[in-house]
Amino acid sequence: MFVTDSFASLGPVGPVARAAGDLAQAGAAARVESSAPASGQRGTSAARGPAHTGSAIQLQGIELRYPGTDVPALRHIDLDIPAGEVFGIIGRSGAGKSSLVRTINLLNRPSAGRVWVGGTDLTTLDARGLRAARQEIGMVFQHFNLLSSRTVFDNVALPLELAGMKRADIRARVLPLLELVGLAPLADRYPSQISGGQKQRVGIARALASQPKVLLSDEATSALDPETTRSILALLARINRELGLTIVLITHQMQVIKQIADRVAVLDAGQVVEQGAVVDVFTRPQHAVTRSLIEEILPQSLPDSVYAHAARARAALPAGQVGQLLRLSVAGDAAGQPLLSRLIREYGVDLSVLHGQVDDIQGHTVGALTVFLSGPAQAVHGALAALQTVGLHAQLLDLPGDVAQAPATADLRETVSLQG
Ligand SMILES: Nc1ncnc2c1ncn2[C@@H]1O[C@H](COP(=O)(O)OP(=O)(O)OP(=O)(O)O)[C@@H](O)[C@H]1O
Structure with missing residues (x-):
């Protein structure tokens, strides 16, 4: 059984279907060597990125227009995210951050432009090819999206169950992940019995269960206090370092960018107004929006x-x-x-x-x-x-x-x- 887009539209049915809907949103179907579907014909022959070597994600000429709206939510977006980096995307509320992150896994299909992940142009894939490609993309959410009726272990195991993995293989995959995120002793607790920071650790372990190459983090620390935010960011930095996973962080907090991002793109009114190495952007901000975001952590105005x-x-x-x-x-x-x-x-x-x-x-x-x-x-x-x-x-x-x-x-x- 594989997570399909159609799960998301099933409505209020059983818990597993609801969970599948969550995971379809996350693109978190697990890869199971023996039973993973082959990419569709168009998927396997999908266009390769112009400079895919070394790039985890490339967006080219992206425009996103929601149905019934006059103004595009995203315009002229060109991004090249190198493999193995922590790449931050920052902007004020309404700048288009969620629209952009959902475009990377094609939950939002752009009205123009191309999206390469791991060198494959997702915009050319059919539904089957897209499902397979999404197995390479994990996602972590602001509100964790855990199933309250499942234990910590079973939440992490869910994408693997949905992919049809054997119970013994699931244990062998999940236990090291719980160790990695520091939750092994809490494996049998339910979400209501753990803290917000611990819930996000479950969310991260679940996102890693399918062994993705890219992790998308959509405001993963926005609901957490500063101390817990620091510890979750430290965990993400460790995962980036130890697993070599490319991480795309969507945030409205410069503090988050400052703590772990290598590079940053600043989004304003649906456009990237500035991007570069974090240290360069912090020391030489070019755009008024960037300056005002930096102002929050390194005040520029004097008393x-x-x-x-x-x-x-x-x-x-x-x-x-x-x-x-x-x-x-x-x-x-x-x-x-x-x-x-x-x-x-x-x-x-x-x-x-x-x-x-x-x-x-x-x-x-x-x-x-x-x-x-x-x-x-x-x-x-x-x-x-x-x-x-x-x-x-x-x-x-x-x-x-x-x-x-x-x-x-x-x-x-x-x-x-x-x-x-
Ligand atoms: N499903 C939708 N239909 C129509 N317009 C939408 C839809 N989703 C978002 N928008 C619009 O697109 C723009 C960007 O919204 P988006 O949610 O991507 O911004 P954001 O930077 O993530 O904001 P926030 O930090 O508040 O979540 C906004 O003008 C919003 O109203």
Whole structure:
């Protein structure tokens, strides 16, 4: 017995059929070597991705239009997700994240474009070929989708039962999975007897039961508290590392991207507005949506007290001295160097740190320091020029009254190109 699309439309029938419906949604039919259906004729001869070597998933020119709607939910989506990576897709509510993740396993059929998973163009497959292809794609949900009448063990075993696997083989597959997700001692509990984090561990083990090559995680940690979120993300990172599974994470939380994604695509109004390595996107966000998402974990705006402090410091400077409020991005190689102490030593400037947020992203130090740089005009001028040559991303910040500043300050503005 195999999970079929038609299960999803059976309505309120028996628990196994309902479970099959869930799993059809998840594309979680198990692969059983002896009885797995061969791909349909069109499936086996499906088009290969243009650059499928090394890619787990490729989306090309995807457009998705829901029936009866004027505006497409997804437009011009091109994504190439390398095998073995954790790839994050982030966006605000309504951006199209769920629409996109459901397009990857073709639960949503795109109105235009192609979807390659493991080098096979899913859009060319017939129903049988698509069912076989979905065996390679596991899915984890925000609300776990467990069957309350089944124990932890039996929830994980369900896709294997549906695939007709023998009981002994099921045990041999499920027990190591329960060990992997840390639930072996709770195998006989029911969902009502375990915590939300433990339920998600069951969901992950169930998604892995069919030995997929790709795991789609649709807001898997959104219903969990921060501590449990961290532990579930750590589990996903371990699964990615140890099983070499490609993971696509859909989330609205930058914290999730920051903790485990290698690369990220930012979705807004159905389009990818920015994508790249997580550390690059965090240090050089290009799009307003990306900046506002990052703002939540690395606030970019400064409290008024910082400007007030700098204004007082500038007013107190002796004649002939100038002062400038500066925001210095801390990232990459520059982060590890003693740049600030060198500036003070070599240029004889004063430097007060007024504000800072520095974090670790995938082993890279990332953040920003806001400093008040002051001293004789010549020295400040030289220090600002030196900041540029070491590649530090420096942004001059205006203080109240800056427009009417003395020529010395105007000169400084020409020294450092305004960035940010
Ligand atoms: N079945 C549907 N029929 C018509 N429009 C839909 C359907 N599902 C989603 N949409 C629309 O598509 C757009 C994207 O919705 P989607 O659920 O993919 O966004 P999302 O980023 O996942 O949002 P959220 O984080 O709130 O779940 C929205 O404008 C939504 O109203």
